[in-house]
Amino acid sequence: MTTDSPGRIHVPALDDILGKPFPVLDSGFVRVIDYMGSDESIVQAARVSYGKGTKKGRQDRTLIRYLIRHHHTTPFEMCELKLHVRVPMDCWRQWIRHRTANVNEYSTRYSIAIDAAQTTPPREWRFQAQTNRQGSSGFLDEEKGLRLSEREREVQELARNVYNERLEAGVAREQARKDLPLCTYTEAYWKIDLSNLLHFLSLRMEEHAQMEIRLYAETIGNEIVSRWCPLAWEAFRDYRVDAVTLSKDEQSLLRTLLREGPAAAVRKAESLEWLTSGDGKSVFHFERSEFEEKLAIMGIEVPWQKGPP
Amino acid sequence: MTTDSPGRIHVPALDDILGKPFPVLDSGFVRVIDYMGSDESIVQAARVSYGKGTKKGRQDRTLIRYLIRHHHTTPFEMCELKLHVRVPMDCWRQWIRHRTANVNEYSTRYSIAIDAAQTTPPREWRFQAQTNRQGSSGFLDEEKGLRLSEREREVQELARNVYNERLEAGVAREQARKDLPLCTYTEAYWKIDLSNLLHFLSLRMEEHAQMEIRLYAETIGNEIVSRWCPLAWEAFRDYRVDAVTLSKDEQSLLRTLLREGPAAAVRKAESLEWLTSGDGKSVFHFERSEFEEKLAIMGIEVPWQKGPP
Amino acid sequence: MTTDSPGRIHVPALDDILGKPFPVLDSGFVRVIDYMGSDESIVQAARVSYGKGTKKGRQDRTLIRYLIRHHHTTPFEMCELKLHVRVPMDCWRQWIRHRTANVNEYSTRYSIAIDAAQTTPPREWRFQAQTNRQGSSGFLDEEKGLRLSEREREVQELARNVYNERLEAGVAREQARKDLPLCTYTEAYWKIDLSNLLHFLSLRMEEHAQMEIRLYAETIGNEIVSRWCPLAWEAFRDYRVDAVTLSKDEQSLLRTLLREGPAAAVRKAESLEWLTSGDGKSVFHFERSEFEEKLAIMGIEVPWQKGPP
């Protein structure tokens, strides 16, 4: 290992936005409070293994891409980011399930709850997704939306009034808060290393993540990580976000498609019971549908013409 | 290490209550789903270090007490408990801050939210504590309580109606839930090792913990851990829950009290600025007040007669 | 969630081998001490999200495969395994880097070190790999191996004699051990949940893992996990171990190969600088070589005939 004195690492592009809030949703934000490390620290840590000095420039990019590709995660743990976030509590509930971060949250036992709940404009009420039981898809028409937003205002107003009445009556804050809406805003310091942050982003930028947390994840990724560790961010996008993973069966289908053509691939899919109905129909449908999505991403035509006749 | 075949460990006293819900609050519960290990496993793990077979009986108790006293936590990690809990979400928010457990929670993205929120009887509205900014102390009178409970009913009813209206309009469950009260019930499987469980209990059975989570912690401790690992539970109570820790200054005060009597102890406290006012008055008050509490626990009279003249 | 009383889960196939040591290397072993959960617990935890009872049989397999495919890891955390292992310390050093397990190791501060070090038969000395700087490849001839094994015996014997001399002179065990060989055996209890265990296995069964730890990982996987949670094990093999992940560039090459044929794919690879030399030659070689391996796994012919002319 090198024994030169390194000095603290600074990333000017991140220093430029230190403390600046990036707005998310109607009243939320994300901002950088402090950080440790950079792309350079990742390289430095990876090179511990080689017992050699650091080679600069293009080699760094290649090395970082290799590390991401091969899931060598420990060098990314050498980078640490500390954010200040303002988030609706129902979104924060999902956020906090990631157990690998350090957290200090605004306490509504000590202090009066933040006087803001997330409001939904009339055009932003989302339909329940039909294919994905946990998701949403498309928007309700504005007329219905107006009514829903009006009722939202009513319930939020009543909840806040009741909260204030309790405080005025001398009720403890820890108890008074119990009927505030789940979407009441909270704030927190959230500190995490880059390896765990990328894992968080891969799950929360994903299309199945709820829209609200996805907006936060995208802001953290696109506005912050991209400036902080641009090489790691690029590699993460190329080899994780945009990668496609093929199961044994999918590899087999692809091979058949390549070697023997579309008709043989259809027969192969039939033999896997991906096309024909049966008692397990809907299930096998699922895996076929995932494969169709992967083919679409790769720009390869689905041999069974987007579904069996 | 011994190489005999051990077989799975069973604890009949815990088997007896497997699956049985212990009620907590108006609609919550805690019940054991499964477990691994026992007092015996703790002893077995501790004795790995000695390379010897297990001595039975009284020696086990002595060893477990030694381990707790000296914070040798790893043998307790060999025991694992899996609970099914039903908890108001605002209580669950505190619970989930303990990052060392495995969790699978009921999803209100997939499913309709549980139709129950924690309700407060008229006599159970608690006053804000004056000395402890985050706590509560005493109860409001019943007349005021009746009004507060009535308003609680109103806000919970409206929130549920609004939730149902949204679902009927086709709004996605993930969005519809946003204005439900924080005290809406949720359910989860929660799995944790005994070392981390004891740490959780030491924080959440503590008098400064919010009453709601304290009731859950006490149920887990008194009803479940006491049956599962009685020796560990006894040692935990003797050496953690009921222990008193004295700082350097407190040791010095105690020594003065013992050797030179109450008057000298008062002079000592004065020299530490614990009794006299000054710009730091309220602060030093705090540490003195903690010491007074410790003396009370130990049954030793406070030399300055419960406060300076 | 269901409120029926579940009883503890038992897996007869695993009960059959409880306590039985599976030998690894010349003197090591792995054996199951206890466990919690099964395939059924994974399904049970996943279905918490649905608020429904458990559907049996084929649906369980489909659900578990879905969970593995989509990296929904928390249901697998509901299963816990406790092993007793005997491992050379240099192998244990790699093992213990996985921070998510509970560990109680034999202490050579308390006890005399285990009188066994891993020995290498004359035919098992491995050559340094040329392409992979951290690996090995092929075996030295027996004549050289005989000499190396003889010298191994010498150094192990001297190290043990010196250790014993120190103990006889009254030196503390914690200090006496300092010159024992790195490959001295140790023993430990090692407890981990199934999600983290599968992650451990995916890294340590991998071809780049050192042979010694790979033998342990394969024993744990093939002998133990396969009996304990056969559905999870099957899904893990199909969707993790045998899966192939394609980067953006690899997807693009595959599409070109499929749509426009081998010659176009070669031109594409050239445009990516994967085939032509340059200052970054060796590096791009790396990613090309990985792609060639993936094509081989999928049974697809490499369009540039296993390398540029």
Next chain:
Amino acid sequence: MTTDSPGRIHVPALDDILGKPFPVLDSGFVRVIDYMGSDESIVQAARVSYGKGTKKGRQDRTLIRYLIRHHHTTPFEMCELKLHVRVPMDCWRQWIRHRTANVNEYSTRYSIAIDAAQTTPPREWRFQAQTNRQGSSGFLDEEKGLRLSEREREVQELARNVYNERLEAGVAREQARKDLPLCTYTEAYWKIDLSNLLHFLSLRMEEHAQMEIRLYAETIGNEIVSRWCPLAWEAFRDYRVDAVTLSKDEQSLLRTLLREGPAAAVRKAESLEWLTSGDGKSVFHFERSEFEEKLAIMGIEVPWQKGPP
């Protein structure tokens, strides 16, 4: 929470020693590579709970002391330290058992092992402790030490020669290293938050920790943490390192001593079977002996005159 832009936190006293190696043992060192946060960040995080701006100066010290006293650990997690260390592998084995740090270690699979093993001067061979089965106590005489150091040289030389012979024969580095002494030096980057670091230090600065790791812990504490977060360090020493914890029985003995005098305290100890022999003699001796140590720390005379008659 405040929304002012904070800028990165710098600690000039720590900047002064950035990169500077503090020597430990014959060839080891510890040096700071980077850090995040300071005493100020702890205060800032703690005040999130209050929803107020930061009050300066004396109040900070008081708040930090309160946090340490009451085991409010999360604000300390906002500080992060990254070290470069050089440590004998047998010491590193103990170090790495703390699972809460990020680690990148020098790889002897990739690179030739560092050509240094910890050597023991003739006067530094330690006797096995009699009372504490895992410790050491006092030194062997120089004559015996000379012989032991000479034999140490022999075994280290042979091990290194054998290692080199293997490399020359083309044996893979991952296999060649297997008979190097446990005390061969390794190097690593080690990154940890302040809360976990203080926990590490409390265990490894403790008198029962092995001398080698204690020297590293003391260097990290006294040379680094003391400069980095002086208020946290001071509070840690006053309320953790120098604190005394009394069990229920010990409190009772102390009360008796204070209220009724030494003779009554002796009778109390007898009733607890701490003084009289019996089948559990040695065990109760243990707890009595711990209490005697605590009395000594507090400067209180042992009522049974340092042992029963």
